[in-house]
Amino acid sequence: MTLTAPPQATSAPAAPPRDLSGRDVAIDVQHLVKAFRKRQGGTLLRPQFSESRAVDDVTFQVRRGEIYGVLGPNGSGKSTLIRAMSTLLIPDAGTVGIFGLDVVRDEAQVRRLLNRVSVDAAFYKKLSPRENLLYSAQLYGLDRHVAEERAQVTLKRLGLKEKAFFEPLEEMSRGMQQKVAIARAFLTSPVIVLLDEPTTGLDPKSRRDVQEFVLELRDVHDATIILTTHDMPEAERLCDRIAFISGGKFVAEGTAEELRGLVGEGKTLEDAFIELTGEGLAEEEGE
Numbered sequence: 001m002t003l004t005a006p007p008q009a010t011s012a013p014a015a016p017p018r019d020l021s022g023r024d025v026a027i028d029v030q031h032l033v034k035a036f037r038k039r040q041g042g043t044l045l046r047p048q049f050s051e052s053r054a055v056d057d058v059t060f061q062v063r064r065g066e067i068y069g070v071l072g073p074n075g076s077g078k079s080t081l082i083r084a085m086s087t088l089l090i091p092d093a094g095t096v097g098i099f100g101l102d103v104v105r106d107e108a109q110v111r112r113l114l115n116r117v118s119v120d121a122a123f124y125k126k127l128s129p130r131e132n133l134l135y136s137a138q139l140y141g142l143d144r145h146v147a148e149e150r151a152q153v154t155l156k157r158l159g160l161k162e163k164a165f166f167e168p169l170e171e172m173s174r175g176m177q178q179k180v181a182i183a184r185a186f187l188t189s190p191v192i193v194l195l196d197e198p199t200t201g202l203d204p205k206s207r208r209d210v211q212e213f214v215l216e217l218r219d220v221h222d223a224t225i226i227l228t229t230h231d232m233p234e235a236e237r238l239c240d241r242i243a244f245i246s247g248g249k250f251v252a253e254g255t256a257e258e259l260r261g262l263v264g265e266g267k268t269l270e271d272a273f274i275e276l277t278g279e280g281l282a283e284e285e286g287e
């Protein structure tokens with residue numbers, strides 16, 4: 001079979017908002033808050049709860065074609081932020097704009113522009129990647145042949161062997177399943193991709209395959225990407241700008257160079273993270 005390149009991303013709305021430098025704003029998050037109730041003692045019949053903010057007044061903008069990194073330790077709020085941005089969680093306060101559309105008010109339109117990839121991706125594990133992807137394609141209303149070709153191109157590009165396309169997913173490593181999740185997200189050629197820790201737990205070769213694919217998506221396919229990670233070298237390699245998140249709050253934002261510069265000459269990104277957040281990238285207490 002001849003394989004063609006994946007298609008360009010679905011068109012973004014005609015007149016997206018602009019930032020002060022005149023560049024298109026793809027994502028506009030303003031004062032976003034998401035809290036969860038947590039059990040805090042009490043009795044079985046009268047439990048007591050306290051509310052804790054997983055995302056606490058977060059504001060940022062991502063320009064079209066940018067790779068924006070959200071860097072923070074376990075439990076700092078990265079996944080909650082991504083879920084609130086992708087219509088999976090309703091924010092308690094604040095707004096998320098996607099090319100001028102509101103994720104709550106314009107949910108159906110936003111879902112057509114945006115896709116999220118995460119380790120908790122749901123699949124039919126007894127079925128093969130091919131069967132899973134064709135099932136998703138049907139849900140999206142995509143032509144079967146187009147979808148199959150597109151999925152094969154992406155999986156090959158990510159280094160998955162062709163025969164693995166036909167094996168049950170439950171027999172695959174976590175890394176291989178992650179690649180299938182990425183391929184599924186690209187069936188619809190979304191203009192915005194939210195990658196929640198796309199390389200966590202992958203071996204070095206798979207990590208490199210995924211990282212190179214992410215760069216290609218930005219450079220060749222005009223995608224805007226938000227990527228969460230706790231891997232400093234990954235953030236430096238991939239991200240045009242990075243935000244440090246700690247305890248649900250954005251503590252600093254800038255290019256890797258700008259962030260290093262905030263704490264003095266000769267410092268690494270990790271030095272900057274520790275100094276600006278007051279913690280390392282190890283797991284937060286209580287997680």
Ligand SMILES: Nc1ncnc2c1ncn2[C@@H]1O[C@H](COP(=O)(O)OP(=O)(O)OP(=O)(O)O)[C@@H](O)[C@H]1O
Binds near residue numbers: 076077078079
């Ligand atoms: N559904 C939920 N119910 C209650 N608390 C939650 C829920 N989801 C997340 N939390 C809490 O919100 C906080 C942030 O969690 P979140 O998963 O967003 O962090 P994270 O930075 O993505 O962590 P990791 O790197 O481990 O994925 C944690 O304290 C977590 O326990």
